[in-house]
Amino acid sequence: QVQLVESGGGLVQAGGSLRISCAASGRPSFSTNAMAWFRQAPGKEREFVAAITGNGYSTSYADLAKGRFTISRDNTKNTVDLQMNSLKPDDTAVYYCAARGGQIDETKPSRYDWWGQGTQVTVSS
Secondary structure: OOEEEEEOOEEEEOOOOEEEEEEEEOOOOHHHOOEEEEEEOOOOOOEEEEEEOOOOOOEEEOOOOOOOEEEEEEOOOOEEEEEEOOOOHHHOEEEEEEEOOOOOOOOOHHHOOEEOOOEEEEEEO
16 A cells, blocks of 8 residues: 655746645555656546656656656655646646556556555645
């Protein structure tokens, strides 16, 4: 079992930056878990944002995130971060951290086993 707790969400103006974090606990081999960020806006389905392999050597990004967002992880601290730059009002959503019991950085929500409660990110125009 893995517990995930997100932090760092908030209100930011369009064009600004925000860094959200996810702290994992409950599993001794954090480096064996691929991690990802998904988001869900009101009335919309949950969508993939970015993922990173367990060892941190490879990352994947949705088109919406390429060039603006960066996912990273620190396996010594059991944390994964999402640095978001050039934010737009369309980025407003609840951002969820997810973990899976494998190294590969999958992009589908169904491939992830554990989820955090989410952190709200609001971008004002």
